[in-house]
Every structure is written in C-alpha cells, then in structure tokens.
Amino acid sequence: MTAFVIRRLIESVVVLFAMSLIVFVGVYAIGNPVDILINPQAEPLERERAIAALGLDRPLWEQYVTFLRGAVTGDLGRSFVHATPALGLIVEKMPATLELAFVAMLLAVVLGIPLGLWAGLKPDALSGRAIMAGSILGFSLPTFWVGLMLIMVFSVMLGWLPSNGRGPTVDVLGIGVSFLTVDGWRHLILPATNLALFKLALLIRLTRAGTREALLQDYVKFARAKGLPQRRVIGVHVLRNILIPIVTVAGLELGSVIAFAIVTESVFAWPGMGKLLIDSINLLDRPVIVAYLLVIVAIFITINLVVDVLYSALDPRVRLTESRG
Amino acid sequence: MSATAAMRDEPLLVVDGLCTHFPTRAGVVKAVDGVSFSLRRGEILGLVGESGSGKSITGYSILGLVDPPGRVVAGSIRYDGVELTTLPGEAMRRLRGNRISMVVQDPMATLNPVLRIDRQMTETILAHDDVGEALALERARDALLRVGIASPDERLRAYPHQFSGGMRQRVAIAIALINRPDLVIADEPTTALDVTIQGQILHEVQTLARETGTALVWITHDLTVVAGLADRVCVMYAGRIVEQGTTAQVLESPAHPYTRGLLDSVPARNARGARLRQIPGMPPAPLGLPDGCAFRERCPRADEACVADPPMRGTPGDPDRGARCHHPLDDAP
Amino acid sequence: MPASAAPVRDPGVPTSPLRRVAADFFADPVATFGFALLALLVALALFAPLVSPQNPYDLAQIDVLDGRLPPGAAAATGGTYWLGTDDQGRDMLSAIFYGLRISLSVGVASTIVALAIGVVAGLAAAWAGGRIETLVMRVVDIQLSFPAILIALILIAVLGQGTGKVVAALVTVQWAYYARTVRSAALVERRKEYIEAARCLALSPLRIVAGHLLPNCLPPLIVVATVQVAAAIALEATLSFLGLGLPITEPSLGLLIANGYQYLLSGKYWISFFPGLALLASIVSINLVGDRLRDVLNPRLQR
Numbered sequence: 001m002t003a004f005v006i007r008r009l010i011e012s013v014v015v016l017f018a019m020s021l022i023v024f025v026g027v028y029a030i031g032n033p034v035d036i037l038i039n040p041q042a043e044p045l046e047r048e049r050a051i052a053a054l055g056l057d058r059p060l061w062e063q064y065v066t067f068l069r070g071a072v073t074g075d076l077g078r079s080f081v082h083a084t085p086a087l088g089l090i091v092e093k094m095p096a097t098l099e100l101a102f103v104a105m106l107l108a109v110v111l112g113i114p115l116g117l118w119a120g121l122k123p124d125a126l127s128g129r130a131i132m133a134g135s136i137l138g139f140s141l142p143t144f145w146v147g148l149m150l151i152m153v154f155s156v157m158l159g160w161l162p163s164n165g166r167g168p169t170v171d172v173l174g175i176g177v178s179f180l181t182v183d184g185w186r187h188l189i190l191p192a193t194n195l196a197l198f199k200l201a202l203l204i205r206l207t208r209a210g211t212r213e214a215l216l217q218d219y220v221k222f223a224r225a226k227g228l229p230q231r232r233v234i235g236v237h238v239l240r241n242i243l244i245p246i247v248t249v250a251g252l253e254l255g256s257v258i259a260f261a262i263v264t265e266s267v268f269a270w271p272g273m274g275k276l277l278i279d280s281i282n283l284l285d286r287p288v289i290v291a292y293l294l295v296i297v298a299i300f301i302t303i304n305l306v307v308d309v310l311y312s313a314l315d316p317r318v319r320l321t322e323s324r325g
Numbered sequence: 326m327s328a329t330a331a332m333r334d335e336p337l338l339v340v341d342g343l344c345t346h347f348p349t350r351a352g353v354v355k356a357v358d359g360v361s362f363s364l365r366r367g368e369i370l371g372l373v374g375e376s377g378s379g380k381s382i383t384g385y386s387i388l389g390l391v392d393p394p395g396r397v398v399a400g401s402i403r404y405d406g407v408e409l410t411t412l413p414g415e416a417m418r419r420l421r422g423n424r425i426s427m428v429v430q431d432p433m434a435t436l437n438p439v440l441r442i443d444r445q446m447t448e449t450i451l452a453h454d455d456v457g458e459a460l461a462l463e464r465a466r467d468a469l470l471r472v473g474i475a476s477p478d479e480r481l482r483a484y485p486h487q488f489s490g491g492m493r494q495r496v497a498i499a500i501a502l503i504n505r506p507d508l509v510i511a512d513e514p515t516t517a518l519d520v521t522i523q524g525q526i527l528h529e530v531q532t533l534a535r536e537t538g539t540a541l542v543w544i545t546h547d548l549t550v551v552a553g554l555a556d557r558v559c560v561m562y563a564g565r566i567v568e569q570g571t572t573a574q575v576l577e578s579p580a581h582p583y584t585r586g587l588l589d590s591v592p593a594r595n596a597r598g599a600r601l602r603q604i605p606g607m608p609p610a611p612l613g614l615p616d617g618c619a620f621r622e623r624c625p626r627a628d629e630a631c632v633a634d635p636p637m638r639g640t641p642g643d644p645d646r647g648a649r650c651h652h653p654l655d656d657a658p
Numbered sequence: 659m660p661a662s663a664a665p666v667r668d669p670g671v672p673t674s675p676l677r678r679v680a681a682d683f684f685a686d687p688v689a690t691f692g693f694a695l696l697a698l699l700v701a702l703a704l705f706a707p708l709v710s711p712q713n714p715y716d717l718a719q720i721d722v723l724d725g726r727l728p729p730g731a732a733a734a735t736g737g738t739y740w741l742g743t744d745d746q747g748r749d750m751l752s753a754i755f756y757g758l759r760i761s762l763s764v765g766v767a768s769t770i771v772a773l774a775i776g777v778v779a780g781l782a783a784a785w786a787g788g789r790i791e792t793l794v795m796r797v798v799d800i801q802l803s804f805p806a807i808l809i810a811l812i813l814i815a816v817l818g819q820g821t822g823k824v825v826a827a828l829v830t831v832q833w834a835y836y837a838r839t840v841r842s843a844a845l846v847e848r849r850k851e852y853i854e855a856a857r858c859l860a861l862s863p864l865r866i867v868a869g870h871l872l873p874n875c876l877p878p879l880i881v882v883a884t885v886q887v888a889a890a891i892a893l894e895a896t897l898s899f900l901g902l903g904l905p906i907t908e909p910s911l912g913l914l915i916a917n918g919y920q921y922l923l924s925g926k927y928w929i930s931f932f933p934g935l936a937l938l939a940s941i942v943s944i945n946l947v948g949d950r951l952r953d954v955l956n957p958r959l960q961r
Contacts, residue, residue, distance in 0.1 A: 018800075136949070140941045142892045144899045145915060145934040152927050163923060218434035224390055225429070226449040226500060227422030236448075240439045259808040266900055278900055281815045289815050296808065304803075315439065 005309055012305045019297045020071055023290065024064050071294060077287030081280075086291035090273055094295075095175045096166060097265070097272030101257045103179065103188055104195035109250050112200045113243075116207025121234065123212060131204060138201025143260065147194040147267035154190060161190050164269035191268040195261060199253055206249060210242035217241075244315050251307035255300040335406070336363040337507055337540050338387070343400035345379075345386045354611045356382040356395065358564035361637075363645075366507065369534060369541040371551030371572065373587070374561035375608055380544045383561070384510045387542075388427055389417045405507070423453040426501040428514040432494035436485035442496060443481040449500050468499040473529060491522035498530060505537055512544045527554055548591055552576055557645065560584050563609055563619035566637070570646040580648035583620045618651070626652040682954040692946025699940055703758040710752035711737060715909075720747045726921065729928050742928040744917060750928060753914055754936045760910040762940065764821075765891035768828035773883055775829065776836025781867055781875075783837065784844035795841065798834040806831040806893055814902045824903050828890045839882045843875035877955035884948035888941045895937055911937040 042050065051057055058066070070076055076087045115131050122128040155163035167187035169176030178184030214220060215238065223237045262274030269275065273292060280288040345357040357379040364370050374380040385391050387402055389409060402409040404425065409417065421427075429435050436445060446465035450456065456464075462481070469477035472495040485493055494514055501509050511530070515523040531554055534541050543555060551558050551572060558575040560568040560583065568581040579585045586604035606623040609615060618635050621627035630651045638653065640646040684690050702709060712719045724747035727739050741750035783794040801809065813827040847853065848871065856866045895912030897903030899919075904910050909917075911933045918929025 136945065137942070140888070140892075140938065140945050142895055142934075142937060142941070144896055145930075145937065148915065148919065148922055148930050148934065152922055152931070156923060156925055156927070218429050218431055219437040221390060222427070222429055222435045222497070222500075223437065225388055225421055225427035226452065227418050227420070227426075228448060228452045229418060232448065232452070236440070237437050241437065244439065256805040259805040262807065262811065263896055263900065277811070278902070281811065281902060286815075289812075293812060300804065 004312060008305055008308055012301045016298060016301050019301075020068060020294065021064075023293055023297070024067050076291040076294065079280075079285050079288050081283050081285045081288075086285075086287040087295070089276060089288055090291050090295050093271060093273045093276045095177065096270060097258060097261050097274060099177055099179065100188070100191055100195060100261055100264070100270060100272060101254060103192040104261075105199060105250060105254055105257055107192055107196040108199035108203050111196075112203025113207050113246065115200075116204040117211055117234070117239070119204060120208040120211025120215070123208075132208065135201040135204040138197050138204075141197065143194060143198060143263045144267050146197055147191070147264055150190050150194055151267070161186050163190070166271055191264050191270050194267070195257060195264045198260065199250075199257060202253065203246065203250065206246055207242060210246060211238060214238045214241050244311070247314070248307055248311045251303065251310065255296075255303045258299060259296060337366045337368075337405060338364040338542075339401075339403040340383075340387070341401045341403070343383065343386060343402060344398050345382050345391055345395055346398045347395040349394070349612075352612045355564050355614065356611070357386060359400070360561070360564075360566050361400075362559050362566060362569060364508070364540050364542065367534070367538040367540055368557065369531070369543060369555045371555030371558040372542055372544045372561060373546065373548060373551055373558060375546055377608055377611065378561040379564040380546075380561045381512050384427070384512050384542060384544050387510060388421055388425060390421075390427075419453065422449050422501075422506075423504045424506050425508045425510065426504070426506045428494070428497050428501045428509065428511045430513040431517050432490045432497060432514075433517070435497045436493055438485055440484075441481070442483055442485065446481070446496075446500055446503060449503050453504055464503065465499075468503045469496070471502070471533065472496070472499040473525075474499070491518055491526065494518060494526060495529075498526070498533075502533060502537070502539070506539060508540045508542070509534070510542045510544070513546070515550065516545070516547070523550075530554075548576065548587055560587070563614055565619070565649065567620065567650070568648040570643075574646055578654075580653040581620075581650045582624050582626050582652075582654065584648075585654060586623075618649075628652070679954050683950055686950055686953075689946055689950030692943045692950070695939060696943035696947055699758060699936075699943060700762065702755050703762045706752075706755040706759045710749075710755045712749050712752050714748040714753040714756055720749075726926055726929070728926075729932075741932045742926075744914070744929045745921065750914075750932055753909065754911070754933050757909055757911040757914050757933055758936055758940065760904070760908050761891050761894060761912070761937065764825060764828070764894050764904070764910065765887050768825045768890050768894075769832065769883055769887045771825070772829040772832035772886070773836050773879070776833040777840050777872070777875075777879070779833065780837040780840030781844055781871065784841045784848060785863065785867055785871070791841075794837060798837050801834045802838070806889070807896060810893060810897060811900075811902065814897065819902060819905065821904055821908055824894060824897060827897070828893060831893065832886050832890060835882055835886060836879065839878050840875050843878050844871050847871055847874045881948060881952045881955055884944060884951055888944035888948065891937070891944075892941055911940075 074087050075085065078084060079086050079089055082089060119128040119131040119135075123132075151163045154161045165187060166178055167183045168181065169178055169184065170180045171177075172180070178188050219241075220233060220237055223233045228237075259274075261270075261272055262277055264270065265272045265274040266278050273295070276288065277292045280286075280292070340363065341361045343357055343360045344355065347354040347356055360379070360383055362370065372380045372383065382391060382395065386397050387404075387409065389412070391397065397410050400410070404420070409420075412420075436442070443462060443465060446468065447458065447461035450461040450464055451458075465481060466477045469480060474480055474492065474495055480488075480496075485496075488496065494517075498514070501511075514530075515526050518526065527550065530541070533539070541555075543551060545551060555572050558568075558570065558572050559566045560575065560581065562583050568575060568579065568584045570580075575584060576588065579588060583604070586602075589602040590604060604623055609619055609622070615622060616634075617632040618624070618627070621631040624631070628651075633651075635649050635651045637647050637649045683693075707713065714720065724739070724743050726745055727743045727747075729740060729742040729750075730738060732738055739749050739751070741754070743749055744753065779794050783791040810827040810831050813830055814823060817823045817826065853866065853870060856870050861869075894903055894910060895915070898910050898912030899916045901916065903912055906913065914933035915930045915937070918926070918931075918933070922930050
C-alpha cells in the first residue's frame with residue numbers, strides 16, 4: 001500500500017513537471033512573453049526594466065529554470081490590474097470556488113445515485129424512462145443558459161432567491177464560507193444546482209448502467225435465492241458493487257466541476273477563481289491566467305492521486321492484490 | 326419415525342404442467358412448455374438436457390426467480406402441499422434459502438466480490454431466523470466445516486477472490502445448506518470445475534443430502550454426472566420432459582431416441598478408437614419450434630405420425646416411468 | 659435461457675446497408691422526432707434570409723424605437739414581432755434564424771476540420787505503432803483528462819479572440835476524440851484477414867489505410883462526430899456568452915443570449931429565452947439522432 005502511494009506520488013510529480021513545461025512552452029515560446037507577462041500600457045523604459053527583471057532577454061532554458069523556480073516558490077508574477085502577486089489572488093478566491101464545487105458534487109451524488117438506481121431497477125416503467133429523459137436533457141442543456149433560466153424563474157419571477165454574489169460569509173479558520181448561514185445557502189443553492197446539473201445527469205446514467213449490469217450478475221440471483229429481502233439485495237449486494245466505481249468517477253469529476261465553475265461563477269457573479277479567470281482574460285491580466293492554469297493543473301493532479309489511493313483502499317480486490325505485490 | 330413414514334407417501338415437490346414463457350418482440354419463447362415431475366423427500370432427481378432445453382428455467386421457476394419478461398404462465402408447483410405459483414412475494418422469500426435453496430453454475434460469479442464471506446453466510450441465516458450475529462457466525466463456521474473447508478475462522482474473514490473456484494463452490498454449497506433446507510436446486514454446480522474437484526464435490530453433496538434428508542434437483546447436461554448421483558432422471562428437450570424413469574431405467578434401456586442419442590455421444594460408452602456418434606442437426610431455434618415432436622427433424626425413427634404431438638406414455642404400474650414418443654425404442658418393456 | 663430468446667432478424671430480401679440503417683433508425687419514434695426537428699432547424703438556418711420577417715442586420719430595416727418589445731407586439735412598420743425585439747429593435751425571430759445559421763456553421767466547420775486531423779492522427783498511430791502511436795495517444799490522454807471548456811478558454815487567452823481563433827480552439831478540443839475513436843477501431847480492423855489479404859496483394863499502405871481500413875472505422879466515427887457537433891455548438895455558445903467567442907459581427911445564438919442577460923433581471927426574459935430555446939433544440943435534436951445512430955450502428959447490439 002505504501003509502495004503504491006509513493007509510486008503514484010512520483011508519477012504525479014512527473015505529470016506536474018510535464019504540465020509546467022507545456023504551460024511554459026505555451027506562454028513563453030508560442031505566445032510572445034513580453035506581451036503576455038508585461039503590461040502593454042507600460043512605459044518603454046519600464047518595459048525594458050521588466051524584461052530584464054523577468055529575464056526575458058536570457059536564453060530559453062534559463063527562462064524555464066527561472067519560471068520553474070518562481071512556480072516552486074509560489075512566485076508567478078504580479079497581476080497588472082491588482083498589482084499584487086497573481087498566486088495570492090487565486091488562492092484568495094479558491095475557497096469560494098471549492099465550496100461551490102463541493103456543494104454541487106454533493107447535490108449530484110445525493111440525487112444522482114438514488115435516481116439512477118430507480119431508473120436501473122425500473123427501466124421500462126414510466127418513472128424510469130422519465131428519469132432517463134431528464135438525464136439526456138441534463139446533458140444537452142448548456143450550463144450557462146440553465147443558469148439564466150434559474151435566475152429568471154427563482155430570482156426574477158418568484159423573487160425567492162438572490163441572483164448573484166455570495167452574500168455574507170462566516171470565517172472558519174480564517175476562510176470565509178457560506179454554508180453555515182441561511183443567507184449563505186440562499187446564495188449557494190442556485191449556482192450549486194446549476195453546476196450540479198451536468199454531473200447529476202452523468203451520475204444517473206452511470207448508476208443506471210451499473211445497476212442494470214449488477215442485476216444480471218449471478219451473485220444478485222444467488223442473493224435472491226438465499227431469501228434475502230429485496231431491500232437488502234439492492235441496498236447491500238447491488239449498491240456495494242456499483243458504489244465503488246461511481247464514487248471513483250464522482251471524485252475524478254470534481255476537477256471538472258471546479259473547471260466548469262468558470263461558467264456558473266460568471267452567470268451568478270460568484271466571486272471565485274473562475275470568475276477571476278474570465279475577468280483576467282477580458283482585462284488581459286496574463287500573470288493571473290498563468291497562475292490559474294498551474295493551480296488548476298495541480299488541483300487535477302491532486303484529485304487524481306487522492307481518488308486513486310482511496311479507490312485502492314475501498315475495493316478489496318485492488319487492496320489485496322496491491323498489498324501482496 | 327411414523328410421521329416421516331406418512332410424509333414419504335406425499336411427494337415433497339409436485340410440478341404439474343409447468344409453462345414458463347418469455348414474450349419477446351419477435352414472438353413468445355416457450356422456454357418451459359408443460360413440464361411435470363415429482364420428487365419425494367430425500368430423493369435426488371437428475372434433470373438432464375442440452376443448453377436451451379429449459380432445464381435451468383424449470384429450476385428458477387420453482388424458486389420464483391425467473392427474470393422478466395419471463396413468467397410462469399400455466400401449471401402448478403406444489404411444495405409440501407403449498408402452491409408456489411400463486412404464493413405472495415414475502416411468503417416465497419421466506420421459503421427461498423430456508424426450505425428451498427439453490428446453487429448456481431459459475432462459482433466465480435455466485436459470491437459477491439465486495440462482501441466478506443462471513444457476511445454472505447450470516448445474512449442467509451439472519452434473513453430467516455433472528456438468532457443474533459454471534460450464533461449466526463457459529464452456524465456459518467459449522468457449515469464451512471461440513472463442506473470440508475479447513476480453518477473456517479480465517480476463511481470467514483476472507484473475500485471471495487481469495488478462494489479457488491472449487492473452494493468458492495463449496496462455500497456456495499455451504500450457504501445453500503446452511504438453513505438445512507428440504508430441497509436444493511443445483512444448476513450445473515460442478516460444470517465449471519476441474520474433473521477431480523467435480524468428483525469430490527459430487528461425493529460430498531451426495532453424502533450431505535443423504536445425511537440431512539435433503540431432496541436434490543440436479544440440473545446438468547452431463548449424463549455421466551447423474552449416473553453416479555441421482556435416484557431418478559428426467560430428460561428435457563425443447564422445453565419438455567421427453568423421458569423419465571429411474572436412473573437405471575433411463576441410462577440402461579432408454580425409450581426415447583433423443584436419450585439414446587445423448588448416451589451414444591458420451592465418450593466413455595464408445596469403444597476406444599471408434600467414432601463418437603453425434604445427434605445429427607441442431608437443437609431447434611427457440612422461436613421456430615416445429616409442430617408435434619420437437620425432435621422429429623433430427624430423429625432417425627420419425628415418420629408422419631410425429632407431426633402430431635406425442636403424449637407422455639407411462640408404464641403400467643409405474644407412473645414415474647415413461648417417454649414422450651410415438652415410436653419408443655423396443656427394448657423398453 | 660432468455661439470451662437465446664433474442665429476436666432473429668428476418669433473413670428475407672437483402673437490402674443495402676444504408677437502407678437497413680435507415681429502417682432501423684426510423685423504427686424509433688423519439689429518434690424520428692429528433693431527426694425531423696434537426697432537419698427543420700437546418701432548413702431554417704440555410705434559408706434564413708428567405709424565411710426571416712426582416713434582415714436583423716440591415717440597419718434600414720430595424721427601428722430602435724421598437725426596442726425591447728415583448729413577444730406578440732405590433733411593429734411600427736406593420737407586422738408582428740412574434741418573439742419580441744432586442745434592445746436595438748431587432749425582431750428576435752429573425753435574429754434567431756440568422757444566429758442558428760452562424761452557430762450551426764461554426765459547429766459543423768470545426769467538426770469537419772477536427773475530424774480530418776483526428777482521423778489522420780488516429781490512423782497514423784494505429785498503422786505506424788511504436789513511438790508515433792505512444793506519442794499521439796499520450797497527447798490524446800492528457801488532453802482528454804482536462805475539460806474542454808478549460809482548454810478552449812486557455813487557447814483563447816493565449817491566441818486572442820476572433821472567428822478563426824474560436825474555430826481553432828473548437829478543433830483543438832475535438833480532434834482527440836476522433837483520434838482515439840479511429841485508432842481503437844483501426845486496431846481491431848487491422849488484425850482482420852482482409853487487411854492481411856490486401857497486404858499480400860502488395861497494395862500501397864496509403865491505399866490499404868484509406869481504401870480498406872478507413873471505411874470500416876466509419877460507423878463509430880459517424881456517432882462520435884454527431885455528438886461532437888452538438889458539443890461544439892454548446893461550447894461556442896458558452897464561449898460567446900462569456901464574451902470570449904465570436905465577435906459581435908457574427909451574432910451566434912450564444913451572443914444573442916449574452917446580449918439579453920442584462921435585461922433578464924428586469925423581467926425582459928425573451929431576449930435571452932428564445933435564442934436559448936433554439937440552442938437547446940439544436941443540441942437535443944442532434945443528441946437524439948446521435949444516440950439512435952449509436953444503437954443502430956453498434957455491431958455489438960446487432961443480433
């Protein structure tokens with residue numbers, strides 16, 4: 001088990017290193033780094049000074065070393081707009097995005113698994129077909145438009161929920177969170193629903209397919225032949241088997257939820273990293289874009305690592321082969 | 326044992342005119358179409374047929390576990406005087422795994438891969454008898470010992486993939502016998518195993534069944550398996566029983582040409598070096614069953630008479646011996 | 659067993675594969691509906707100048723005084739704005755027809771380019787094997803592990819904005835799906851005897867790959883391409899909505915929706931709502947067709 005974790009850790013570092021190289025090539029070699037990293041509105045003299053300070057007059061490999069050193073020490077340049085370290089800006093906005101993403105994923109899991117289970121148990125019933133039709137719609141609906149419609153119905157027409165912002169936050173260990181107050185939830189619920197919709201559709205499909213497959217397995221038939229009540233056959237024998245892959249997928253999808261938050265945050269003016277990214281792209285605040293990119297890659301790699309380790313801890317088959325080998 | 330003696334007269338299981346059909350878009354598949362047989366307490370019945378003959382569906386019908394869209398559409402299944410085809414779901418569940426249990430074919434797939442063995446065993450007890458975890462665990466331990474599994478305490482804490490195929494089938498058999506049922510339906514439980522392990526398990530099951538007075542329906546395509554095991558044999562073809570009798574009667578003087586063909590295609594019965602005799606042709610497609618005798622297109626004895634449905638011809642004085650054929654082989658009495 | 663209860667195909671008169679696929683396809687009423695809806699949308703997009711009540715981008719035909727009228731309002735010039743007008747006084751119905759035209763063409767164009775690139779890369783990987791295969795598939799794997807929206811946004815951020823750059827971003831996002839699909843299909847086909855036979859005839863590799871391998875990879879490609887057109891349309895709309903997609907001179911459905919966003923909060927829903935409905939109809943109809951094609955063309959499901 002320990003050997004497995006160490007091996008996966010080394011792999012992750014290698015991928016992170018490779019991604020830093022790609023980002024570097026993208027920003028420094030393909031794009032013009034002077035345009036990307038130095039404020040175009042700067043005075044010519046200041047420009048010269050900045051080029052020298054960033055080492056853009058140095059050979060490419062030396063620039064990469066500088067860039068890497070900056071990335072490792074957390075120095076990814078200063079925002080043109082805010083004149084503060086770009087990484088600091090991202091980190092400051094991260095809790096808002098993470099909170100939104102976690103609540104969205106939770107919604108998707110809590111609703112998606114039971115609905116998918118139901119649709120898998122009753123594939124021909126009206127209810128099962130309705131759930132599947134809903135999930136096809138969930139895949140087809142563009143996230144941003146659903147967001148607009150949620151605002152239209154719940155904020156404008158009904159006036160039940162606020163349409164933008166995060167509302168007041170409560171500090172927990174120095175990090176502001178919304179989920180501890182009623183007002184926070186009122187702000188959270190629409191964007192989280194919006195963000196959850198696509199993953200909800202995905203989890204319904206996955207659970208349904210897994211359920212239908214599990215029902216055909218001999219062990220389910222045998223569990224019935226043992227005279228177990230239906231709720232135990234479904235709740236223990238079927239669910240246990242499909243839950244491991246589903247939880248794995250849900251974990252892996254967390255990264256994509258964080259990335260998709262870009263759209264939802266823009267619609268609901270949610271003050272997270274995604275909205276910061278869009279604002280930065282519009283304002284040509286490139287150091288922030290680079291910092292966002294590296295942070296999101298690091299998040300993806302961390303999630304993959306954690307999910308892999310958890311998966312091997314959950315599945316007895318994987319767990320035991322690993323400990324033996 | 327006078328009470329038992331009285332019960333022996335009444336068969337444990339009476340299947341009468343059972344029809345299990347599968348409606349599909351292309352038509353109705355008559356997987357089981359008018360099957361009748363009976364079984365006394367402690368008796369071992371071999372249900373023999375090729376794949377698709379309806380022998381497994383017959384077994385699942387008794388347990389009420391036919392997969393939809395399949396359904397028992399006619400006939401009756403009486404177990405210990407109780408009609409099973411109309412029994413409410415909860416009452417049927419209380420019989421399953423308790424009075425009637427089942428062992429299925431593939432030992433690699435019968436046990437749930439993500440649950441420990443102890444859980445899979447104790448849940449079978451607790452579903453029928455609320456004796457508490459500790460006592461259930463004790464019984465599970467004894468059950469493993471009975472099927473010849475050494476160091477059961479360690480084995481109980483293992484997962485199925487840590488067992489070999491033979492071991493898994495032993496565990497499955499232990500689970501099937503754990504509540505001391507009156508009837509076990511075994512659907513080719515040894516087919517997927519090595520020949521040596523097959524032999525061991527057959528022997529153990531036979532011993533266990535005799536000791537506990539458990540009746541067995543042993544479903545198989547392999548006549549050599551029933552030869553050493555069963556008291557009586559029913560041969561199925563295309564959803565019907567075409568011949569029945571004691572094991573000696575059916576194997577030594579078959580009356581139906583299909584049974585004859587099956588016996589001839591068993592390697593051990595042929596002289597060394599001689600060509601294996603095969604039944605010509607293929608089993609009929611499930612949707613394209615011919616009128617009359619389903620075997621007539623492959624039968625060397627078939628003539629115009631066979632276009633009409635042959636009745637089951639019993640033997641005077643022996644209602645359990647008979648063949649469904651217009652032209653039974655003459656060496657029948 | 660129920661497995662043997664599979665319906666048997668009527669072996670009657672032999673028909674062409676296309677006819678058989680079409681017959682299978684239209685056997686499903688939902689898919690038929692999707693196909694009809696898609697045909698209608700494509701027709702509206704193609705003939706937008708003919709069917710639109712006005713040319714929404716001809717300044718002579720629009721009147722700012724008619725701005726933000728609700729659906730069903732009468733126009734100053736006579737006629738009715740069935741779906742209302744936007745802030746400039748454009749008839750929304752006409753704007754949607756023109757927007758469909760732009761959204762569908764960007765989606766289809768980027769799919770065709772991505773398809774070409776992906777097919778070449780995938781076939782090259784499958785045929786050449788070795789290092790080329792490893793390289794191509796590694797890039798594909800890494801790319802597909804990140805969400806499309808993220809990759810597209812980053813490309814736009816690095817490349818800058820404009821129609822060509824949006825198409826380039828859509829192509830970059832999509833090609834990997836085709837490469838992966840073609841490679842896996844080609845790897846299966848490669849091992850079959852007819853390829854061996856073609857090789858023995860000393861046909862040139864190009865002829866074997868293009869003439870024999872490619873046609874057999876087509877069914878899965880058609881399915882993936884259908885679904886990807888819908889994905890490309892949705893992605894373009896999202897980028898345009900975020901203000902990072904097509905320029906204002908190319909008002910796609912996404913831009914129309916973005917344009918109505920600010921009026922939504924004051925209850926003027928129609929400027930965003932109806933273009934969104936058109937977008938939804940396009941994506942749903944394409945997905946319905948794609949779903950059915952997947953069932954019809956999947957050899958594993960053919961019995």
